Amino acid sequence: MSDERLLVVRCQLGEREAFHELVRRWHDPLWRYVRGMVGSPHLADDLAQEAWVSVVRGLPRLNEPERFAPWLFTIARRTVTDHLRRTYSAPRTTEAETDDVPADDSLGDVLTALELEAGLSALPPLEREVLILFHLADFPLAACAEVLGVPPGTVKSRLHRARRMLREALVEKGYEA
Numbered sequence: 001m002s003d004e005r006l007l008v009v010r011c012q013l014g015e016r017e018a019f020h021e022l023v024r025r026w027h028d029p030l031w032r033y034v035r036g037m038v039g040s041p042h043l044a045d046d047l048a049q050e051a052w053v054s055v056v057r058g059l060p061r062l063n064e065p066e067r068f069a070p071w072l073f074t075i076a077r078r079t080v081t082d083h084l085r086r087t088y089s090a091p092r093t094t095e096a097e098t099d100d101v102p103a104d105d106s107l108g109d110v111l112t113a114l115e116l117e118a119g120l121s122a123l124p125p126l127e128r129e130v131l132i133l134f135h136l137a138d139f140p141l142a143a144c145a146e147v148l149g150v151p152p153g154t155v156k157s158r159l160h161r162a163r164r165m166l167r168e169a170l171v172e173k174g175y176e177a
Contacts, residue, residue, distance in 0.1 A: 008065035023052065026069070029137050030076055036132040037080045039121050047083055051076045070146040073133065077147055084125060115175060122169040127162035134159055 010018035035044035054075045133144045145152045
């Protein structure tokens with residue numbers, strides 16, 4: 001039995017220390033995924049916490065402990081999706097209310113994490129999500145497909161489109177491809 005699977009089974013049996021270890025292992029990747037999807041660190045804190053509450057509630061029903069990681073990220077995805085639904089149904093601000101700050105061209109040609117984050121934030125949620133799962137969370141195609149609920153071929157096409165869109169967004173902001 002793998003170490004991860006054993007840890008999940010121990011959690012299902014009610015061992016608090018096992019759950020704390022599970023959170024220690026998975027909180028940072030989960031938070032980075034949520035942060036990448038919503039953009040705000042404070043909102044990511046809240047949504048990650050909400051996802052962990054769902055994990056606590058659903059963990060006893062997880063029949064395949066070795067599939068914990070895709071299951072966890074599926075919960076996080078649903079949490080983010082619910083948040084986005086609530087946000088999109090709220091009244092929107094006008095473009096005049098959200099003027100952009102001009103880019104600082106003195107930073108050179110190297111992309112920083114903040115510049116990459118700005119490029120990701122310019123992408124639609126589906127494309128942003130697949131890039132975050134595949135490149136930042138290091139999920140294989142099959143795990144991405146499971147989290148997203150689509151076939152692996154769809155993940156490949158979304159990755160291709162997302163990379164192209166990210167490149168275009170960064171070039172538009174003045175960064176060379």
